[in-house]
Amino acid sequence: VFIHAANPAMGPTPHRLRPGSTLTLPPRRTGATAPDALLTAVHNRVEVQAPAPRPGRPNDALYRGMRVNTEERSTAEVTFADETQLQLAERTLVVILGETSSRVQRTASARDTVLERGTLTAFLARVDQQRGAAPAPPTVSTAAGRVTLERSPDGAQARLEVDEARRTTVSVYRGASRVEGVPARYSPVRVMASRSARITGDGARSHTGASGLR
Secondary structure (H helix, E strand, C coil): CHHHHCCHHHCCCCCCCCCCCCCCCCCCCCHHHCCCEEEEEEECCEEEECCCEEECCCCEEECCCEEEEECCCCEEEEEECCCCEEEECCCCEEEECCCCCCCCCCCCCCCCEEEEEEEEEEEECCCCHHHCCCCCCCEEECCCEEEEECCCCCCEEEEEEECCCCCEEEEEEECEEEEEECCCCCCCEEEECCEEEEECCCCCEEEECCCCCC
């Protein structure tokens, strides 16, 4: 993603590099200069609040506390340095919080991102065992609870939706996710692929099969 941002002449993905192609490899930024994520795709009306609202553009740098808002018939994609991707459906608002620990420098991930309204689909890249320890698993928080996507050799994919009643529905398509309500009146549950779970504002939860909950 960050290589793509440093080479705008490559055009949209997917890229098919030919022999003799030249790429610019950006230096790895750390500390306060490194963005938590990039706005890697924009369709129709997408707004970035930082803190004043402005139109979102592809490859916009996103830092802790910034908001990404999609309007009607609009979508966006947010990609973190650890290759975690969040695809935002229309009428969705997320807050980019990134890594909250100030003691340890980690690769920025979707950890502690907040979904205030709407729908997003989270994608985790496959874990490469040869690259050492994987980053901490990303967690998306909502008014009703927290959803943590588990990293695995096959990657992970889950869809989160916050409805008008502020309930959160989680549908897992690949891998597994840990779902817990806020307040934590009930024990967290592990939701496997092809299963769904719903959590409400009082911390209650229910789960069912791939068809989802109504």
